[in-house]
Amino acid sequence: MSGSNRNFVLAYAFLVILPLVGLAGILKAGRSLTAPISIDGLWTLRVDSTQLDSLPCGKVLAVPDKTIAIAQSGRTFVLTFPSGQRLTASGTLDGTKLRAFLTPPRGSSDNSCADGHQLSLLASVDRRAGSNLLNGTLSAPDCQSCASVGFHAERQAPASKGGH
Amino acid sequence: MPNLFTLVLQITVILAVCRLVGSLFRKFHQPRVVGEMFAGILLGPSLLGWIAPQFSAYLFPPSSLGFLNALSQVGVVIFMFLVGLGINPKELKHQSHAAVLVSHVSITAPFVLASLLALYLYPRVSDDSVSFTNFALFMGAAMSITAFPVLARILNERDMMQTRLGTIAIACAAVDDVTGWCILAYIVVLIRAAHGTASIWMTLGGILLFVVIMIYGVRFLLRGLERTFHKYGEISENRMAFLLLLALGSALCTERLGIHLLFGSFLMGAIMPKEPKFVRYILDRFETITITLLLPLFFAFTGLRTNVGLLKGPAMWFYCGLIILVATGGKLGGSTIAGRLSGMPLREAAGLGTLMNTRGLMELVILNIGLDIKVISPALFSMMVLMALFTTFMTTPVLEWICPDRILRPEFGKVPAKEAQLQGSIMESTGGSAA
Numbered sequence: 163m164s165g166s167n168r169n170f171v172l173a174y175a176f177l178v179i180l181p182l183v184g185l186a187g188i189l190k191a192g193r194s195l196t197a198p199i200s201i202d203g204l205w206t207l208r209v210d211s212t213q214l215d216s217l218p219c220g221k222v223l224a225v226p227d228k229t230i231a232i233a234q235s236g237r238t239f240v241l242t243f244p245s246g247q248r249l250t251a252s253g254t255l256d257g258t259k260l261r262a263f264l265t266p267p268r269g270s271s272d273n274s275c276a277d278g279h280q281l282s283l284l285a286s287v288d289r290r291a292g293s294n295l296l297n298g299t300l301s302a303p304d305c306q307s308c309a310s311v312g313f314h315a316e317r318q319a320p321a322s323k324g325g326h
Numbered sequence: 327m328p329n330l331f332t333l334v335l336q337i338t339v340i341l342a343v344c345r346l347v348g349s350l351f352r353k354f355h356q357p358r359v360v361g362e363m364f365a366g367i368l369l370g371p372s373l374l375g376w377i378a379p380q381f382s383a384y385l386f387p388p389s390s391l392g393f394l395n396a397l398s399q400v401g402v403v404i405f406m407f408l409v410g411l412g413i414n415p416k417e418l419k420h421q422s423h424a425a426v427l428v429s430h431v432s433i434t435a436p437f438v439l440a441s442l443l444a445l446y447l448y449p450r451v452s453d454d455s456v457s458f459t460n461f462a463l464f465m466g467a468a469m470s471i472t473a474f475p476v477l478a479r480i481l482n483e484r485d486m487m488q489t490r491l492g493t494i495a496i497a498c499a500a501v502d503d504v505t506g507w508c509i510l511a512y513i514v515v516l517i518r519a520a521h522g523t524a525s526i527w528m529t530l531g532g533i534l535l536f537v538v539i540m541i542y543g544v545r546f547l548l549r550g551l552e553r554t555f556h557k558y559g560e561i562s563e564n565r566m567a568f569l570l571l572l573a574l575g576s577a578l579c580t581e582r583l584g585i586h587l588l589f590g591s592f593l594m595g596a597i598m599p600k601e602p603k604f605v606r607y608i609l610d611r612f613e614t615i616t617i618t619l620l621l622p623l624f625f626a627f628t629g630l631r632t633n634v635g636l637l638k639g640p641a642m643w644f645y646c647g648l649i650i651l652v653a654t655g656g657k658l659g660g661s662t663i664a665g666r667l668s669g670m671p672l673r674e675a676a677g678l679g680t681l682m683n684t685r686g687l688m689e690l691v692i693l694n695i696g697l698d699i700k701v702i703s704p705a706l707f708s709m710m711v712l713m714a715l716f717t718t719f720m721t722t723p724v725l726e727w728i729c730p731d732r733i734l735r736p737e738f739g740k741v742p743a744k745e746a747q748l749q750g751s752i753m754e755s756t757g758g759s760a761a
Contacts (some may be wrong), residue, residue, distance in 0.1 A: 170426075170427065171595060173667045173668070174426075174427060174430070177427070177430075177660070177664055177667070178427075181434045181437075181438040184438055185438050185441055187438065188441045188442055188462065189441065189458070189459050189463075190437070192441075192445055192448065192462055193459070194462075195449055195458050196454065197448055197449050197453050198449070198454065198456045199453065200453040201702075202700070206712060233703075235451055235636060235705030236450045236452060236453065236701035237450070237635075238642075238705065240636065240704075252638065284465045286696050316454065
């Protein structure tokens with residue numbers, strides 16, 4: 163074997179084969195890691211519409227189609243209403259607990275939103291139901307006299323992965 | 327039914343903004359494609375949706391995005407066919423030890439570093455519906471890709487196509503792309519098999535059979551097309567339509583087999599006859615509409631999915647910085663070290679590393695697949711898009727700094743001048759909207 167060939171083989175072993183062996187180790191080590199539970203997808207919100215009226219900005223949620231979409235990125239998520247309500251919420255996930263603040267859209271038809279009220283969403287994921295149920299409350303943090311409104315949400319059948 | 331007015335309005339705005347920003351970037355010696363990628367981000371929630379949410383909602387209502395996506399995907403399918411067409415396997419056979427080492431290191435170094443980074447990122451930006459193995463493999467594949475088309479464009483613009491640096495970079499980028507796509511295909515098969523009914527072995531067997539049919543059956547048909555071209559100096563419209571049908575049919579087969587449309591069209595391009603005049607002729611017929619009309623739609627659609635606003639807080643920006651650092655360190659650093667160990671002077675090795683770090687459009691294609699199959703989250707998608715923009719944007723100025731024109735050493739002896747010129751123009755064409 164010539165000198166240049168030997169150098170090539172050595173360099174190849176150190177720079178290509180050895181890292182690939184390391185990759186196998188990384189993949190093995192990574193299997194023990196746990197990621198936050200998945201809440202990504204579409205959920206059907208079940209909430210008493212009459213109770214919502216008592217909350218500032220509650221009317222913006224009182225729409226016939228109560229589907230909510232959650233786009234999750236690790237411990238953070240963005241919640242939107244695909245049915246057309248331009249209502250978004252950013253939230254965080256801590257274990258099985260969700261916390262989010264819903265900001266009503268500018269120019270909302272609900273006059274009680276005019277003062278920039280926010281709705282707070284607190285919920286927990288029911289792991290016994292395969293993480294497909296959410297139970298929680300909606301409240302207005304800046305309204306002491308307003309009662310919280312309970313809700314449930316059920317995850318719709320997830321879109322098949324790899325689908326387009 | 328699509329709202330035709332909205333769709334045409336969207337296309338008009340996208341084309342105008344992409345052309346404008348692309349031209350602006352050309353003034354800063356950047357390939358047009360970088361400007362068009364940037365224009366896509368500007369049209370999305372990161373800028374337009376942030377400063378003018380009502381206009382953004384009017385221009386891009388969620389119900390209309392399916393049609394925009396469909397059009398853009400057709401464009402990417404044809405574009406991948408053109409990319410495959412630009413890759414010549416025969417050229418790779420004659421590459422030196424340097425090219426073999428650099429190409430393999432430029433895959434393994436970013437791949438392994440990305441997997442290492444995945445150990446840190448997985449608990450922070452992923453969720454338990456994605457396995458760590460799939461997450462790490464995807465991150466590796468996404469970081470090890472090189473934008474063969476954009477690279478070719480940069481080399482041609484700097485008249486480097488016939489230099490040793492240019493020929494090695496092109497060969498390495500081609501190897502990287504083919505390898506990256508094979509790894510990605512494997513990941514897609516793994517993920518889809520886990521959620522589908524067909525077993526992974528059935529899927530892999532089907533893919534293998536399909537590749538064999540393409541290489542030993544369809545390629546034979548294509549040689550007939552090449553002979554017709556040489557005999558008459560042109561190809562009839564019917565035969566061109568037949569070629570397009572084959573590309574689309576191949577794309578459909580790979581989609582049905584459980585990988586992705588794009589693999590089929592890429593494979594179809596890769597098995598096409600590679601005689602430069604024939605390739606040039608085919609490109610001339612396909613590239614204008616694809617590059618000027620359909621690809622900007624893909625950039626815009628990618629921009630609409632990219633939301634820099636999702637990177638909230640210093641932690642998210644720290645992750646983004648880490649991704650850029652690891653991607654650049656793995657690709658640029660790995661290629662530079664390999665080039666140096668292969669006997670290249672330091673400047674030339676660093677220049678090669680800089681070129682290999684170009685990710686561009688190919689990265690966006692891979693990231694969109696990753697988001698579709700939900701192996702990456704929206705925030706991670708946005709970070710990776712920023713990484714793609716950053717690494718592509720830095721290529722030209724860093725290359726200019728490391729390898730000024732005066733130190734490049736042309737090796738015209740390797741390729742006859744006329745053929746080299748034609749080959750350069752072919753690669754420039756597959757440089758996408760960089761043209």
